[in-house]
Amino acid sequence: MSLSLENVSAGYAGRPVLSGLDLAEVPSGSIVALVGANGAGKSTLLRGIAGLGEAKGRIVLDGQDISELPPEMLVGRIGYLPQALPQGSSLIAYEAVMSAVRAARPDSPRAGGAAAIEQVFDTLGLRDLAMRRLRELSGGQRQMVGLAQVLVRKPRLLLLDEPTSALDLRWQLTVLETVRRMADAEGAICVIAIHDINLALRFCDRLVVLGGGGVLSSGPPATALDADVLRRAYGIEARVEACSRGFAIVLADHALSLDHHSP
Numbered sequence: 001m002s003l004s005l006e007n008v009s010a011g012y013a014g015r016p017v018l019s020g021l022d023l024a025e026v027p028s029g030s031i032v033a034l035v036g037a038n039g040a041g042k043s044t045l046l047r048g049i050a051g052l053g054e055a056k057g058r059i060v061l062d063g064q065d066i067s068e069l070p071p072e073m074l075v076g077r078i079g080y081l082p083q084a085l086p087q088g089s090s091l092i093a094y095e096a097v098m099s100a101v102r103a104a105r106p107d108s109p110r111a112g113g114a115a116a117i118e119q120v121f122d123t124l125g126l127r128d129l130a131m132r133r134l135r136e137l138s139g140g141q142r143q144m145v146g147l148a149q150v151l152v153r154k155p156r157l158l159l160l161d162e163p164t165s166a167l168d169l170r171w172q173l174t175v176l177e178t179v180r181r182m183a184d185a186e187g188a189i190c191v192i193a194i195h196d197i198n199l200a201l202r203f204c205d206r207l208v209v210l211g212g213g214g215v216l217s218s219g220p221p222a223t224a225l226d227a228d229v230l231r232r233a234y235g236i237e238a239r240v241e242a243c244s245r246g247f248a249i250v251l252a253d254h255a256l257s258l259d260h261h262s263p
């Protein structure tokens with residue numbers, strides 16, 4: 001599995017949000033973190049890669065432009081977790097995950113399904129939720145079930161839009177550690193839009209900072225960020241330091257007045 005973007009533009013009703021965006025080939029087993037201010041275009045880009053939005057340019061998966069892949073092949077390869085999950089239905093969590101398996105394998109709805117479902121509930125530590133109704137779950141619990149629906153299909157390309165936004169510290173780590181294991185063990189590529197920049201720095205192989213309709217900075221987490229990039233991306237004064245375990249961490253000092261925030 002590999003992913004690259006060449007001269008990609010994405011937007012709505014002909015109005016571009018991002019244009020001329022390139023992403024050098026992402027190798028198998030990589031986690032890419034998409035960060036940037038509210039409205040920078042993270043969700044727009046994920047939707048474009050998922051084949052759900054208006055995107056132009058080349059989105060190349062395993063050497064093939066996705067616009068040339070039949071939809072059923074895309075559905076099999078790509079797992080997309082949207083930012084806004086549907087409000088809970090009367091389904092129980094187990095049924096919701098089962099319906100995701102069925103959606104992915106219309107020709108053999110039950111083959112391998114039960115084992116894969118059990119496994120994903122175990123992997124994510126969600127056994128206690130399996131028989132609960134979605135509408136009775138908390139926001140964070142629903143977000144975890146949404147992730148289970150994506151992971152159960154073992155996609156080769158995971159597109160996760162703020163998968164940790166409703167989660168406490170323990171579950172944030174569970175999600176990122178699970179994704180890391182999937183990337184390492186199965187060679188999946190994961191592109192994650194995420195606001196928690198320190199979580200992004202800790203887990204990603206490549207950080208992509210969006211702003212001003214394109215990429216402000218991109219590279220390994222140790223080098224992709226500095227005070228200037230943070231100023232342009234977010235309109236803040238911040239420092240990038242190394243924590244005691246060697247990871248880069250961002251310490252945000254203060255917001256700049258709005259006229260400084262013009263990426």
Ligand SMILES: Nc1ncnc2c1ncn2[C@@H]1O[C@H](COP(=O)(O)OP(=O)(O)OP(=O)(O)O)[C@@H](O)[C@H]1O
Pocket residue numbers: 012017036037038039040041042043044045083193
């Ligand atoms: N359905 C839509 N129709 C028109 N414009 C949209 C639509 N969805 C988003 N936009 C606009 O596209 C731009 C990028 O939005 P997007 O949701 O991709 O940003 P984001 O980086 O994911 O933001 P956030 O961090 O707030 O989730 C914003 O200016 C937004 O107003």
